[in-house]
Amino acid sequence: xxxxxxxxxxxxxxxxxxxxxxxxxxxxxxxxxxxxxxxxxxxxxxxxxxxxxxxxxxxxxxxxxxxxxxxxxxxxxxxxxxxxxxxxxxxxxxxxxxxxxxxxxxxxxxxxxxxxxxxxxxxxxxxxxxxxxxxxxxxxxxxxxxxxxxxxxxxxxxxxxxxxxxxxxxxxxxxxxxxxxxxxxxxxxxxxxxxxxxxxxxxxxxxxxxxxxxxxxxxxxxxxxxxxxxxxxxxxxxxxxxxxxxxxxxxxxxxxxxxxxxxxxxxxxxxxxxxxxxxxxxxxxxxxxxxxxxxxxxxxxxxxxxxxxxxxxxxxxxxxxxxxxxxxxxxxxxxxxxxxxxxxxxxxxxxxxxxxxxxxxxxxxxxxxxxxxxxxxxxxxxxxxxxxxxxxxxxxxxxxxxxxxxxxxxxxxxxxxxxxxxxxxxxxxxxxxxxxxxxxxxxxxxxxxxxxxxxxxxxxxxxxxxxxxxxxxxxxxxxxxxxxxxxxxx
Numbered sequence: 001x002x003x004x005x006x007x008x009x010x011x012x013x014x015x016x017x018x019x020x021x022x023x024x025x026x027x028x029x030x031x032x033x034x035x036x037x038x039x040x041x042x043x044x045x046x047x048x049x050x051x052x053x054x055x056x057x058x059x060x061x062x063x064x065x066x067x068x069x070x071x072x073x074x075x076x077x078x079x080x081x082x083x084x085x086x087x088x089x090x091x092x093x094x095x096x097x098x099x100x101x102x103x104x105x106x107x108x109x110x111x112x113x114x115x116x117x118x119x120x121x122x123x124x125x126x127x128x129x130x131x132x133x134x135x136x137x138x139x140x141x142x143x144x145x146x147x148x149x150x151x152x153x154x155x156x157x158x159x160x161x162x163x164x165x166x167x168x169x170x171x172x173x174x175x176x177x178x179x180x181x182x183x184x185x186x187x188x189x190x191x192x193x194x195x196x197x198x199x200x201x202x203x204x205x206x207x208x209x210x211x212x213x214x215x216x217x218x219x220x221x222x223x224x225x226x227x228x229x230x231x232x233x234x235x236x237x238x239x240x241x242x243x244x245x246x247x248x249x250x251x252x253x254x255x256x257x258x259x260x261x262x263x264x265x266x267x268x269x270x271x272x273x274x275x276x277x278x279x280x281x282x283x284x285x286x287x288x289x290x291x292x293x294x295x296x297x298x299x300x301x302x303x304x305x306x307x308x309x310x311x312x313x314x315x316x317x318x319x320x321x322x323x324x325x326x327x328x329x330x331x332x333x334x335x336x337x338x339x340x341x342x343x344x345x346x347x348x349x350x351x352x353x354x355x356x357x358x359x360x361x362x363x364x365x366x367x368x369x370x371x372x373x374x375x376x377x378x379x380x381x382x383x384x385x386x387x388x389x390x391x392x393x394x395x396x397x398x399x400x401x402x403x404x405x406x407x408x409x410x411x412x413x414x415x416x417x418x419x420x421x422x423x424x425x426x427x428x429x430x431x432x433x434x435x436x437x438x439x440x441x442x443x444x445x446x447x448x449x450x451x452x453x454x455x456x457x458x459x460x461x462x463x464x465x466x467x468x469x470x471x472x473x474x475x476x477x478x479x480x481x482x483x484x485x486x487x488x489x490x
Contacts, residue, residue: 018147023255025154029161041171043240044115046247050228052120057224058095059128062216064135066209071139072272078198083206092128118172123179129186133193153185222361233372246381249327256301256335263294264342271350291343291413298339299421300444305332307440327385337392344399360398364391420450
């Protein structure tokens with residue numbers, strides 16, 4: 001059985017292309033559904049989707065993180081992985097029992113109940129199965145299998161949605177097929193695990209998975225609630241049509257800010273291992289590099305989304321969703337903040353400071369709940385967009401404040417990269433705001449140039465990569481042979 005690990009950059013490449021492709025396909029399905037449903041049905045669908053994501057968290061409860069933590073200490077994962085699967089199955093069964101009671105208490109309207117159950121049952125089971133496979137391959141640093149799971153699920157999603165529209169099915173059947181696509185991806189995940197993973201079902205349960213679980217549980221709950229808070233609160237303050245409008249505006253940035261998270265997925269297990277070995281300096285160096293890469297990608301996407309907001313809404317959703325342009329421009333700035341926040345927060349988690357991360361997340365959720373309620377009441381969808389931005393700003397300030405290396409983060413990442421972005425954006429927007437496409441490219445080019453010229457670390461990485469590439473080229477002969485210790489190795 002081949003268990004060869006990839007390099008961190010190969011893993012980033014696998015996660016990057018798969019996340020982009022999967023997010024494009026996922027966003028496409030939601031765009032198609034936005035055009036297929038009316039605003040009221042899309043609002044109900046958005047609430048059902050939010051509830052499904054909340055329930056999905058309760059099938060995990062932070063055990064994926066404790067599995068990554070404990071698994072990073074061991075060479076043989078079979079016993080630990082078997083224990084992890086057992087506890088995930090138990091969590092799934094309990095979650096279904098609890099949520100079936102809770103949903104009937106909160107919702108009495110049959111139309112909403114049908115939509116929730118049609119979507120939730122297949123989707124949550126599928127997401128749980130996908131999560132088990134993704135977590136295992138993340139720990140073993142073989143991200144190509146994570147890529148295949150994501151892409152398979154996304155293709156199933158686009159096929160089912162296209163079929164729903166082609167056959168003009170009822171909205172509840174369309175919701176079921178949407179959820180069933182995730183179930184198909186889950187079955188594919190189990191298929192890969194059966195081929196690639198070793199399991200010992202009769203082995204005793206490893207209690208280490210339960211130790212120090214609460215910080216991961218609470219933190220995971222807050223991470224899950226952050227993107228779902230909008231639809232869940234707004235259904236109480238706005239009409240379902242306006243909830244649908246917010247969902248449309250939020251859909252694009254929420255898909256895009258997962259792309260910086262791709263970098264986090266590749267760095268996360270390695271950061272855990274370095275801390276467990278006591279390599280704090282290397283941990284800091286790698287975490288800073290992660291912040292720089294993620295923040296740069298976030299900067300580019302924020303700039304693109306801000307200037308292309310009108311074009312994207314008109315092309316993807318149609319003229320009837322034109323009111324989503326203003327909130328989309330506001331929401332574009334959450335992508336760059338997410339780029340910083342995820343990397344800084346991962347540094348805390350992998351240093352064993354999950355409690356600090358959890359406290360910041362709790363404060364963020366409380367402020368977010370209040371902001372969503374009062375800003376949406378006063379300013380409708382635009383207010384809801386500002387509420388999301390407020391949450392990211394609070395998280396950003398909090399994560400930096402509680403970080404033991406905050407001075408390093410400020411001087412090496414936040415101040416320089418924040419300055420590059422601010423100077424470039426303000427200058428180009430002042431000069432070229434009437435030409436959005438030109439402004440977008442000019443801002444990205446200027447930010448990139450400033451980083452390449454002024455960041456010595458990035459310069460060194462690029463030069464090392466070029467030298468390594470040249471060295472590889474010179475070690476290979478035209479006839480396919482390879483030079484090795486002065487001899488020709490065939």
